[in-house]
Structures are given as structure tokens and as C-alpha cells.
Amino acid sequence: MDLLKNISGINQSAATIDVALLVLRITIGILMLNHGIPKVKKLLSSEPIQFFSTFGLSEKNSLIAAAFVEVFFSFLLIVGLGTRLAAIPLLLTMVIAAFHTLKAFPFDKKEVPILFLLIYIALLLGGSGKFSLDYIIFGLK
Secondary structure (H helix, E strand, O other), X not given: OHHHHHHHOOOOOHHHHHHHHHHHHHHHHHHHHHHHHHHHHHHHOOOOOOXXXXXXXXXXXXXXXXXXXXXXXXXXXXXXXXXXXXXXXXXXXXXXXXXXXXXXXOHHHHHHHHHXXXXXXXXXXXXXXXXXXXXXXXXXX
């Protein structure tokens, strides 16, 4: 019966939520780094830049903005520093990707940014949890 309570979430402890937030932060941070690091490499290469031009920005400036957000703020999520604030630019980047940049594409091309978006919303609402620099430095969860 205790196992059923734990699985159903009825008997969920704060420690369980903190571990879940830790796993979510680290996992989504690493996954987004896998999108951001190739963008940084593209910027550093001598190849011509081919990227989406967003909101009147040049392809290069759009790429710089996306690379910065995806790398810098993902790192902050991983270590749990300014988690709620770090989730905002990541969330906005995914809104732009899913509903502006990819608006002419079929849903299956928008699915990944939408999934990232939902996770960033969860982190914005849930915070970083106890296993984070936010908690160690500021006492924030």
C-alpha cells in the first residue's frame, strides 16, 4: 500500500520534488546544450551562416542570440543558479522557435521546441529545488 501511495504521489515528500527538479534541470540543460553548442561552432567556423532571420535580425545576429541563450542559460539551469530567471529567455526562445520561426512547418517540426517550452514553464513555476546553487547561496528553492 505504501508503494501505491508513493507512485500515485499521495505521499510525496519535499525531497522527492527536489530530486525531480534536479533531474529535470540537469537533463533539460544538457539536452539544450546539444542544440546550443553546434550553433556556437557554426559561429566560429568560416562557413557562411545559414540560419533563420528572426524579427528583422540578420541570420548572424539571430544565430548569436539563439546560441547565447541556449548555452549560457542552460548552464545556469544545470547548476541551479537563477533558475526561474534563466528559464524565461529559454522559454521565450522556444516560443519564437515553435510559433514564429517554424510556423510554416508541420507540427512534427514544432514538437521538440514545444516540449522544451513546457519543461521551462515547469521550471519557472517549480524553481530549482534544494539541490541547487540558488538554495546554497540564497536559500531559494
